[in-house]
Amino acid sequence: MTNGISKNENIVYDVKGLNLWYGEDQALKDINLEIEKNKVTAIIGPSGCGKSTFIKTMNRMIENIPIVRTTGKILYHGQDIFDKSVRVEELRTKVGMVFQKPNPFPKSIFENVVYGPRIHGIKDKALLMEIAETSLKSAALWDEVKDRLNDNAYGLSGGQQQRLCIARCLAVQPDVILMDEPTSALDPIATFKIEELIDSLKKDYTISIVTHSMQQAARISDKTAFFLMGELIEFDKTSVIFSNPADKRTEDYITGRFG
Amino acid sequence: MNQETNYARKDSRMMMKDINQKLPDFKVNSERIARRVKLNNFLKHVFSMSTLFAIIVLAVLLYRIGADSLGWLNLGFLSRNLSIFPEKAGIYGAIIGSVYLMLIVIPVTTILGVSTAIYLEEYAAKGKVQDFIKINISNLASVPSVIFGLLGLTVFGRILNLGSSILAGGLTMSLLVLPIVVVASQEAIRAVPGFLREASYAMGADKWTTVRKVVLPVALPGILTGSILAMSRAIGETAPLVVLGIPTLILKIPSTIMDDFTALPIQIYYWTLDTVLTPEYANLAAATIVVLLVVLFVMNSAAIIIRNKFQKRF
Amino acid sequence: MDDKTKIRQLIQENVSKKKNTTDKIMPRFFLLMAFVSVAATFGIVATLITDAAKFFSQVPISEVFSTKLAPLNANPSFGILPLITGTIMTTVIAMLVAVPIGLTAAIFLSQFASDKMRKILKPIMEVLAGIPTIVYGFFAYSFVTPMLMKIIPSLGAKNALSPGIVMGIMIIPLVASLSEDAMNSVPDIMREGALGLGSTKLEVTFKVVIPAAISGIMASIVLAVSRAIGETMIVTIASGSSKAFTLDITQSMQTMTAYIVEFTSGDAASGTTGYYSLYAVGLLLFVFTMGINLIAQHISKKYREEY
Numbered sequence: 001m002t003n004g005i006s007k008n009e010n011i012v013y014d015v016k017g018l019n020l021w022y023g024e025d026q027a028l029k030d031i032n033l034e035i036e037k038n039k040v041t042a043i044i045g046p047s048g049c050g051k052s053t054f055i056k057t058m059n060r061m062i063e064n065i066p067i068v069r070t071t072g073k074i075l076y077h078g079q080d081i082f083d084k085s086v087r088v089e090e091l092r093t094k095v096g097m098v099f100q101k102p103n104p105f106p107k108s109i110f111e112n113v114v115y116g117p118r119i120h121g122i123k124d125k126a127l128l129m130e131i132a133e134t135s136l137k138s139a140a141l142w143d144e145v146k147d148r149l150n151d152n153a154y155g156l157s158g159g160q161q162q163r164l165c166i167a168r169c170l171a172v173q174p175d176v177i178l179m180d181e182p183t184s185a186l187d188p189i190a191t192f193k194i195e196e197l198i199d200s201l202k203k204d205y206t207i208s209i210v211t212h213s214m215q216q217a218a219r220i221s222d223k224t225a226f227f228l229m230g231e232l233i234e235f236d237k238t239s240v241i242f243s244n245p246a247d248k249r250t251e252d253y254i255t256g257r258f259g
Numbered sequence: 260m261n262q263e264t265n266y267a268r269k270d271s272r273m274m275m276k277d278i279n280q281k282l283p284d285f286k287v288n289s290e291r292i293a294r295r296v297k298l299n300n301f302l303k304h305v306f307s308m309s310t311l312f313a314i315i316v317l318a319v320l321l322y323r324i325g326a327d328s329l330g331w332l333n334l335g336f337l338s339r340n341l342s343i344f345p346e347k348a349g350i351y352g353a354i355i356g357s358v359y360l361m362l363i364v365i366p367v368t369t370i371l372g373v374s375t376a377i378y379l380e381e382y383a384a385k386g387k388v389q390d391f392i393k394i395n396i397s398n399l400a401s402v403p404s405v406i407f408g409l410l411g412l413t414v415f416g417r418i419l420n421l422g423s424s425i426l427a428g429g430l431t432m433s434l435l436v437l438p439i440v441v442v443a444s445q446e447a448i449r450a451v452p453g454f455l456r457e458a459s460y461a462m463g464a465d466k467w468t469t470v471r472k473v474v475l476p477v478a479l480p481g482i483l484t485g486s487i488l489a490m491s492r493a494i495g496e497t498a499p500l501v502v503l504g505i506p507t508l509i510l511k512i513p514s515t516i517m518d519d520f521t522a523l524p525i526q527i528y529y530w531t532l533d534t535v536l537t538p539e540y541a542n543l544a545a546a547t548i549v550v551l552l553v554v555l556f557v558m559n560s561a562a563i564i565i566r567n568k569f570q571k572r573f
Numbered sequence: 574m575d576d577k578t579k580i581r582q583l584i585q586e587n588v589s590k591k592k593n594t595t596d597k598i599m600p601r602f603f604l605l606m607a608f609v610s611v612a613a614t615f616g617i618v619a620t621l622i623t624d625a626a627k628f629f630s631q632v633p634i635s636e637v638f639s640t641k642l643a644p645l646n647a648n649p650s651f652g653i654l655p656l657i658t659g660t661i662m663t664t665v666i667a668m669l670v671a672v673p674i675g676l677t678a679a680i681f682l683s684q685f686a687s688d689k690m691r692k693i694l695k696p697i698m699e700v701l702a703g704i705p706t707i708v709y710g711f712f713a714y715s716f717v718t719p720m721l722m723k724i725i726p727s728l729g730a731k732n733a734l735s736p737g738i739v740m741g742i743m744i745i746p747l748v749a750s751l752s753e754d755a756m757n758s759v760p761d762i763m764r765e766g767a768l769g770l771g772s773t774k775l776e777v778t779f780k781v782v783i784p785a786a787i788s789g790i791m792a793s794i795v796l797a798v799s800r801a802i803g804e805t806m807i808v809t810i811a812s813g814s815s816k817a818f819t820l821d822i823t824q825s826m827q828t829m830t831a832y833i834v835e836f837t838s839g840d841a842a843s844g845t846t847g848y849y850s851l852y853a854v855g856l857l858l859f860v861f862t863m864g865i866n867l868i869a870q871h872i873s874k875k876y877r878e879e880y
């Protein structure tokens with residue numbers, strides 16, 4: 001049974017006994033969790049509990065910090081992402097990421113969207129245009145920008161920039177999208193649009209989202225993981241977590257008693 | 260930034276106490292206050308004189324040079340070649356020499372300088388090697404230019420047997436301004452926000468792709484500004500070339516980089532030295548200075564325009 | 574198979590095929606370039622030391638530290654002291670001009686000038702700093718010297734005074750801008766705290782800002798000294814080439830830098846003791862300026878730690 005290969009087609013990520021240290025400080029302690037295909041998995045927990053650390057480990061962005069050390073396994077479709085044979089470049093085209101602060105490149109809107117396809121060898125102009133259109137449509141931005149694709153991305157509003165970043169991420173057609181508090185820098189209307197968007201992306205992509213907003217987690221996610229001080233306290237269906245949590249600490253957190 | 264955050268750590272109450280001790284006691288004494296305000300205003304004017312002095316000197320210098328060059332600076336002067344007769348002398352050869360020099364300095368310093376900066380900022384582990392290279396380069400920037408001349412004389416002139424050719428002069432000059440390009444490029448690269456690199460890596464880009472497609476384009480204006488400033492330093496430098504042993508009178512216009520040459524600052528130097536015997540040489544030197552200053556002005560304006568136009572877009 | 578799947582496959586194929594060869598080669602190329610850049614420093618040190626060693630093997634040390642410098646005599650003598658006094662003279666004169674004017678200009682710019690004024694004055698300072706030294710040399714020789722001669726009739730056509738003054742003028746922007754930076758980095762709340770207590774700007778400047786910025790100011794002065802010692806063209810043009818051991822600022826003298834220029838552009842045949850003496854002087858100059866810079870770095874490092 002435990003031959004390291006996940007049998008279940010529906011399990012995209014299978015995290016097994018993951019520990020992570022920044023130098024001497026342990027930030028993740030023995031995390032075990034599964035992320036299911038075409039579901040939205042929310043990660044919640046008080047500040048500093050390791051949410052960002054965890055999500056950045058999933059596409060190995062965390063390795064950009066030299067002092068980081070990990071043990072344990074993260075199986076992505078049965079393959080350990082820490083395995084020597086896995087190239088981060090390949091992993092990251094399959095696992096896209098959207099950051100807390102919108103981070104478009106100081107280039108045109110079009111160039112932003114086709115950045116991924118371009119660096120991964122697609123040169124055909126018509127195909128790039130097609131990709132740009134599809135991605136911007138999927139990111140619900142097309143109508144707002146179709147007449148100014150050559151304008152600088154920094155002329156867009158914060159919410160538009162974030163959707164542009166989602167479009168950029170979609171352009172390489174990833175399998176998973178990781179989002180680290182994608183709406184925390186946005187106003188309520190822009191937040192609402194992104195939430196709508198996440199809901200519509202679910203059918204094609206597997207999404208994992210870090211959020212500080214309990215309401216947001218409840219609104220958009222299918223499953224919720226609650227982290228506390230580097231530990232995964234509880235992981236269950238969102239409806240269960242928010243109505244009938246098993247752990248006292250989860251209950252305290254979601255009812256706002258601490259954190 | 261750093262200083263502010265560090266400062267914040269200091270107990271602010273302690274700081275106020277510090278300040279209080281350094282100030283005179285404040286017994287309300289209107290006579291004293293009036294005296295203090297008077298002194299304040301008086302010294303303010305004294306201090307402004309210093310700034311004014313610098314401006315006056317600049318004005319006098321420009322005026323003198325302009326006046327001396329009057330009647331000598333004309334198209335003929337720019338298009339004629341050197342001659343020992345003042346009326347027949349021109350700086351065409353010197354202009355060509357300076358242009359050639361730049362044709363060597365620009366590629367050599369940008370390739371070496373930008374590469375070094377990229378290595379230091381993007382690749383080198385933040386540690387001993389990086390510190391070592393950094394210290395060396397910043398120290399290089401403070402070595403007197405005449406010593407670069409000695410280096411050029413030995414390495415390019417003697418060992419590589421390039422004599423006082425354009426190539427020897429260009430390489431010597433390149434080493435001289437290299438630190439400027441390295442430091443400016445480093446600063447420009449460091450100013451590229453980390454979130455842009457992150458965005459690129461998260462798209463599955465490798466490091467080189469990220470550097471080429473994201474970091475360098477964003478850092479380009481800064482790199483360009485630094486490079487232009489380096490070039491303007493190179494175009495006005497005299498000592499290293501003189502040390503290389505450039506002949507006083509070059510009548511032939513150089514046609515290859517192995518030819519002997521003269522350059523604008525060299526010409527100014529030789530003419531200035533000989534003004535005792537031929538007073539008109541002072542006019543020739545002044546006219547050449549005007550040309551040099553105009554070139555520098557254009558280059559520096561370009562640098563400033565680039566800097567202002569592309570500053571801070573995030 | 575829909576478009577999205579098509580694109581996904583296409584990209585994934587490209588990515589898995591791609592070899593990151595350039596990604597592996599580029600850092601090596603950059604490292605190589607970085608080493609070439611650093612090699613320049615070692616090149617300087619190596620050339621100076623090798624040829625200076627030849628000089629010291631040919632000339633007894635007692636002669637080196639003598640006051641007689643006559644490299645081209647039939648019976649040459651290589652005393653370095655005249656060059657050192659020459660260098661000290663011009664440097665001291667330059668500092669007497671640059672430090673008071675540079676510092677007070679810095680005080681004015683950072684404490685008293687309005688933003689608008691600063692916007693005009695700073696570029697002018699930058700222009701002054703960007704003028705090639707050869708231009709200052711011309712200015713010293715053809716304008717300042719004749720002017721000074723009217724005041725001091727005994728002044729020689731070549732002397733230490735005029736290039737010293739002009740060198741000082743040239744260095745004003747350096748002192749002013751570095752000191753201004755140091756003063757500006759004194760936290761505003763220190764300044765405001767004192768102003769709020771009713772002291773005048775002048776008192777704040779001298780009792781709060783300058784003490785807080787003192788190491789930055791010191792570093793700027795030290796760097797200015799190093800610039801003055803290394804400055805070449807102004808002295809070459811305006812101070813002549815007398816190798817007498819003297820402290821008379823009205824007469825011709827020679828600095829270390831000017832000696833190097835005079836000798837190379839003259840006809841010092843390669844391989845003679847005179848030729849090697851260039852490198853000995855160069856080495857000394859290198860050691861001086863480098864030592865001074867290290868001091869400046871040390872001072873300004875200390876000053877960064879203060880906040």
Ligand SMILES: Nc1ncnc2c1ncn2[C@@H]1O[C@H](COP(=O)(O)OP(=O)(O)OP(=O)(O)O)[C@@H](O)[C@H]1O
Pocket residue numbers: 022025027045046047048049050051052053054065
């Ligand atoms: N680069 C780093 N170096 C050292 N320690 C770090 C680093 N980044 C994060 N940590 C530490 O790891 C722990 C988890 O941080 P992380 O950023 O993952 O928290 P988070 O749950 O995302 O918090 P937030 O909600 O504030 O974003 C914290 O204790 C933090 O101090």
Ligand SMILES: [Mg+2]
Pocket residue numbers: 051052053180
């Ligand atoms: Mg976080």
